[in-house]
Amino acid sequence: EDKVVQSPLSLVVHEGDTVTLNCSYEVTNFRSLLWYKQEKKAPTFLFMLTSSGIEKKSGRLSSILDKKELFSILNITATQTGDSAIYLCAGGAGSYQLTFGKGTKLSVIP
């Protein structure tokens, strides 16, 4: 059975801190690793990584995938209160299915 494990499950930081969220995966017929941000209801797409070692960046967020070691990290620099959310990691398999982890709940306090 496919499995995605995220750590930590929750994290509290102060504004301006840098955080690293971890995601390890065991996904049969793995094709891609996706990160989503979930604030209230619907997860919103952040990144998709398909090649190992390539960093994707969007503003203060960046992510990298290690296909050899089967993990990915999501970095957020200079955190803001608006970054408070649950961050979901998902492994994509050959039939376009996603297996999600439980998420990391990030709380950024002023």
Place this chain on the structure above:
Amino acid sequence: EAGVAQSPRYKIIEKRQSVAFWCNPISGHATLYWYQQILGQGPKLLIQFQNNGVVDDSQLPKDRFSAERLKGVDSTLKIQPAKLEDSAVYLCASSLGGGGLTYEQYFGPGTRLTVT
């Protein structure tokens, strides 16, 4: 571009009652997914459609859950009869699917179901 639409947004029912959720995916998206997200968990795939055909329903509790996507566009998910453990947010998502490596899924706002 309009997003994924879902209704209702909230539903409260008693156990053993039935309930139906509706989803309209992004125009042109061939693949549609229904997820169940229990509080504190990540979304769990219930069923995946490619156009109007089922790709995977291995995690759908078929004794009480059913879903259809008759014309390859809108979809409905039904629970009959509901149990307390069905209380969750039901998310619908869509993606382009097809022959390319298009895994990016767009989610609707979800339906929060409470079974009492």
